[in-house]
Amino acid sequence: MKVLTKKTDYAIRALLMLGAKQGSYISAKSIAVEQDMPYQFLRGVLQEMIRHDLIISKEGVQGGFMLAKDPDEIRVRQLIEIFQGTVQVSECMFRKQICANRSRCVLRHEIMRIEEVVNNEFEKVTIGKLLRMLSAEGNMRPALKDGEAPDPQTRQTGIMN
Numbered sequence: 250m251k252v253l254t255k256k257t258d259y260a261i262r263a264l265l266m267l268g269a270k271q272g273s274y275i276s277a278k279s280i281a282v283e284q285d286m287p288y289q290f291l292r293g294v295l296q297e298m299i300r301h302d303l304i305i306s307k308e309g310v311q312g313g314f315m316l317a318k319d320p321d322e323i324r325v326r327q328l329i330e331i332f333q334g335t336v337q338v339s340e341c342m343f344r345k346q347i348c349a350n351r352s353r354c355v356l357r358h359e360i361m362r363i364e365e366v367v368n369n370e371f372e373k374v375t376i377g378k379l380l381r382m383l384s385a386e387g388n389m390r391p392a393l394k395d396g397e398a399p400d401p402q403t404r405q406t407g408i409m410n
Contacts, residue, residue, distance in 0.1 A: 252367070256332040259286050259294050261325065264376045265383065267304060268320040274313035294332070301331055321377035326368055336367050 253261075262284045267275055277295055281288040295314055298304045305317045316323075329336060339360045 252336060253329065254333045255290075256294055256297075257328050259284070259291060260298060260328050260332055261376070261379070262286070263291065263295065263314075264298070264303070264316070264320070264323060264328075265379055267314060267316045268376050268380045269383075271316060271320070274307050274311065274315050276313040279313070297331060301327075316376075319377065320380055321375045323376040324372055325374040325376075325379075326371035329371060336364055336371070338364050338367075 263280050263286075266280050266283060277292055278288060280286065280295075281291045284291075295304065295306070299306055302317055303323055304314050306312065306314050339356070
């Protein structure tokens with residue numbers, strides 16, 4: 250069971266990088282290089298975040314992407330719902346139709362309770378909170394300028410590492 254898909258992970262990492270440079274545009278190429286993400290895949294993730302008014306884009310040499318909202322207004326639960334739907338612990342049939350085992354299923358209510366707890370916890374986590382955690386741990390570095398290569402020893406490879 251995956252709680253976070255690669256799309257959600259990439260979205261969070263991109264937003265963290267944009268949040269670290271609030272007020273500045275960062276190119277998709279810079280994000281892809283710094284975060285070790287496939288460029289084309291990242292472009293799709295960024296476009297989806299534009300559609301949901303999380304980021305804005307600007308074309309041109311000085312262009313790129315920038316947060317459209319305060320980082321404390323962007324919740325991880327929202328990102329999960331955008332990129333993968335709701336968190337589900339089980340692929341039970343009772344979600345989509347009447348299950349023959351529904352009345353006897355001892356796990357059904359517990360699964361629903363656990364999912365609600367997980368969703369509520371993700372609702373509490375914002376990009377702003379994650380930025381503060383990274384800053385407190387000393388893991389936040391300034392974004393790279395276009396064409397600048399990251400230091401392989403300090404490259405951020407994921408939020409779950």
